[in-house]
Amino acid sequence: MIMDTLRELFSNHVLWVALAASAIAQTLKLLLDIAKHRKLNFRVLVETGGMPSSHSALVTALATSVGLQRGWNSVEFAIALVFALIVMYDAAGVRQAAGKQARILNQIVEEFFQEGHELAEARLKELLGHTPTQVIVGSALGVAIAWLAT
Numbered sequence: 001m002i003m004d005t006l007r008e009l010f011s012n013h014v015l016w017v018a019l020a021a022s023a024i025a026q027t028l029k030l031l032l033d034i035a036k037h038r039k040l041n042f043r044v045l046v047e048t049g050g051m052p053s054s055h056s057a058l059v060t061a062l063a064t065s066v067g068l069q070r071g072w073n074s075v076e077f078a079i080a081l082v083f084a085l086i087v088m089y090d091a092a093g094v095r096q097a098a099g100k101q102a103r104i105l106n107q108i109v110e111e112f113f114q115e116g117h118e119l120a121e122a123r124l125k126e127l128l129g130h131t132p133t134q135v136i137v138g139s140a141l142g143v144a145i146a147w148l149a150t
Contacts, residue, residue, distance in 0.1 A: 014065040019058070053088075060141075
């Protein structure tokens with residue numbers, strides 16, 4: 001029974017295409033960071049934000065694969081598409097706004113404590129989300145990978 005479940009999981013084409021799209025996006029993110037900074041920084045692989053959006057690549061590859069496999073008018077595609085839209089909106093909207101707020105709060109704290117006070121808390125993470133361009137590129141990558149994998 002466990003072996004059958006594992007066999008089914010490993011043969012799930014839609015799942016593997018989505019995961020591959022995310023991994024490819026993360027690899028591209030690392031390569032772009034190397035080109036920009038001329039050094040290897042593996043932290044890029046686990047940090048949020050950056051070009052391209054691996055979340056967008058993952059969910060668009062998922063939705064596209066479901067559409068290709070189940071049909072563009074299927075309930076499964078509709079669910080995957082709505083899920084993808086929510087994830088991409090969150091990546092470019094809510095998390096991007098939270099990053100901007102973190103940047104402003106960090107600036108306020110820095111200015112306040114320039115007078116010699118010590119800061120007890122760590123700085124807030126400023127790169128939380130993606131720019132719309134990063135989301136669009138990640139989405140295009142996900143769609144392309146799903147089409148190529150069929």
